[in-house]
Amino acid sequence: MKETVTVKTLAKELNISIATVSKALNDSYEISLETKQKVWDLAKKLKYQRNPSASNLRSHKTKTIAVIIPEIANNFFSLAINGIEEIARKRDYHVLIYQTHENSEIEIAFTDSLLSGRVDGILISVSSNTNNNEHFKELVKKIPVVFFDRVFEDIDAVKITTDDYESAYSATRHLIEGGCKKIAYLFALNNLVTGKNRFAGYQKALEEHGMVYTDAMVVNYDKDISKNYENIKAMVSSEKPDAIISSIEDLALPCYYVARELNLNIPGDLKIISFSNLNTAPLLNPSLTTIEQPAFEIGKEAADILFKILDKKYFDPNENHILKSSLIKRESTS
Amino acid sequence: MKETVTVKTLAKELNISIATVSKALNDSYEISLETKQKVWDLAKKLKYQRNPSASNLRSHKTKTIAVIIPEIANNFFSLAINGIEEIARKRDYHVLIYQTHENSEIEIAFTDSLLSGRVDGILISVSSNTNNNEHFKELVKKIPVVFFDRVFEDIDAVKITTDDYESAYSATRHLIEGGCKKIAYLFALNNLVTGKNRFAGYQKALEEHGMVYTDAMVVNYDKDISKNYENIKAMVSSEKPDAIISSIEDLALPCYYVARELNLNIPGDLKIISFSNLNTAPLLNPSLTTIEQPAFEIGKEAADILFKILDKKYFDPNENHILKSSLIKRESTS
DNA sequence: GCTATTCACTTAAACGTATTCGTAAATAAA
DNA sequence: TTTATTTACGAATACGTTTAAGTGAATAGC
Secondary structure: OOOOOOHHHHHHHHOOOHHHHHHHHOOOOOOOHHHHHHHHHHHHHOOOOOOHHHHHHHHOOOOEEEEEEOOOOOHHHHHHHHHHHHHHHHOOOEEEEEEOOOOHHHHHHHHHHHHHOOOOEEEEOOOOOOOOOHHHHHHHHHOOEEEEOOOOOOOOOEEEEEOHHHHHHHHHHHHHHOOOOOEEEEEOOOOOHHHHHHHHHHHHHHHHOOOOOOHHHEEEOOOOHHHHHHHHHHHHHHHOOOEEEEOOHHHHHHHHHHHHHOOOOOOOOOEEEEEOOOOOHHHEOOOOEEEEOOHHHHHHHHHHHHHHHHOOOOOOOOOEEEEOOEEEOOHHHO | OOOOOOHHHHHHHHOOOHHHHHHHHOOOOOOOHHHHHHHHHHHHHOOOOOOHHHHHHHHOOOOEEEEEEOOOOOHHHHHHHHHHHHHHHHOOOEEEEEEOOOOHHHHHHHHHHHHHOOOOEEEEOOOOOOOOOHHHHHHHHHOOEEEEOOOOOOOOOEEEEEOHHHHHHHHHHHHHHOOOOOEEEEEOOOOOHHHHHHHHHHHHHHHHOOOOOOHHHEEEOOOOHHHHHHHHHHHHHHHOOOEEEEOOHHHHHHHHHHHHHOOOOOOOOOEEEEEOOOOOHHHEOOOOEEEEOOHHHHHHHHHHHHHHHHOOOOOOOOOEEEEOOEEEOOHHHO
16 A cells, blocks of 8 residues: 655655645745745655645635536536536636436535535526525525526526527517417426526517417426427417427427427428527438527636636626527528 | 534534534444434534535545546437436435546546545546556556446456447448448547447458458548548548448537538438437438447446445456447438 | 844644544443 | 443544744844
């Protein structure tokens, strides 16, 4: 068994105190360059690695952040993580990832467990089934948190979102201008501003063109994923819309299957448009018109701000950062 | 500022020693059920949370594992992570995720940094650009490691893979039986058994049918992702194969773009088959024939075995676990 | 030339937990 | 009854850092 090399080892070897070693390793002004250099050299030679637990325990800094997301197997979130990771790596931070699988109890369990000092801060995109934000209100009082994409409105924390209202609005207009008379909507994230804004944008566009929607044309996202396909199919069968707007990516592919099943031609019989970051969108049959969110940038921005908060260089917890999504028109709406 | 509640708090409140509290919390046989119950109740009431750093420092257990993968924005890996996570959560373990972005220097930096006692074990799927396994040979001596999917052959560690040879073989046969005379191959993971086996399966099938491949028909994966498209295009233009087998998912979509660009009909002019876990494979234009790996199960299996090793209940470091992939025939090869 | 300050370092305590060793009382064995 | 064993707990230490406070020597200020 190899002896593990600690500050003590270095101190003994160099005949100086462990305090000096520690300070040298932290590049403290109290230590002469000469001594620092000796310490650094020996540390490198002996492959010294600072013990993170001991360091955390003493300094209350973990150099770790947590990312809580609904699902990793989703292009939007994996791209966001990439953005987060890019920023985290620059600061030598580690990233713990927690998936809620859209389950708000799991979400609560995670946030609770993160209060033990395991991480310095948290980035979170709320589960769609979370309908109570009391828990988050408590959370943000105890640890720095930045919300991204799926956010609550009345919470004292920085939020990074996209222009949900505007993009849903212009997507709807795009369909109307394409001649659609009956536009169905797949509603998700009902409890979050994110979902509300998207729906509001849809409503607004309809209204402006003297159109209306009925409840029957709106399918609500079901926790039970298998039910979504059935619900969409039922709605399309009975309502016979000529277009569908899906407010989340997960509901877009079921639309394709439904159209196939019901023998409907896309876009001839049914136009489809979805919030999505699918990289196969251009290769689908037919290619899918999407509202593409700047996922990577959202991740970067969120992480960036979290670090600013950790550095105590940020003081406006209620600022909303809104990035722009882009409507990418493809065959499914042409 | 709220006082943080520690074992000391509990001890004082209950008028017992902190040793007793600590032991009670760990459900030690040394403590009476009565006392344990009192401690547990108070702990719950005061929302006591064990400080992970202190606990790690003392016990040398972090309850954390690291997962090192090339890319998170890839269905195979995100599904594998889901499998890993499912197992980890059952054991109340935390999961640190590190992406190498196929860069072996970053890979080395990560593994090095994980030697500081930040995690109890590591799950790793090697970067495609890693051509030297010396570093891993050192690593596995110092910390429990399980390799999955992308693995080296001569390393003293458990490896979880799929039947790469057999599945590449049957994929190739599928094409031959479909009448293909000139089957090109997109070669990746050249340095790993994973890649070698796949290529060998392809070779074997060709050979059995008296067919040959030339170097010109084999395109090697380029670190510079943008080049892959160009290389495939050049190969298809000059060699005019009637089929392509892609040994990784990342090279499948470029084939679609190349076919489009060169005005080739899939599958009429060019059949395509790829190792892939794309969930949009059935919806592509045309739908893509895939060799689908059991990604979720691979993750579960890898995590499962890592935990067995951590429990010291596993003693065969060289056992290979091979799961079966499935060939899913779709329009791109029919 | 004397005091005040800076420099470079050390001592010692703390962070919160786990664990070894010891012990008094209760129980069992003789 | 005496001795051995078990039960239930406590005292004290260690894990590897960081940091507040202290110190002697060198330098600066006047």
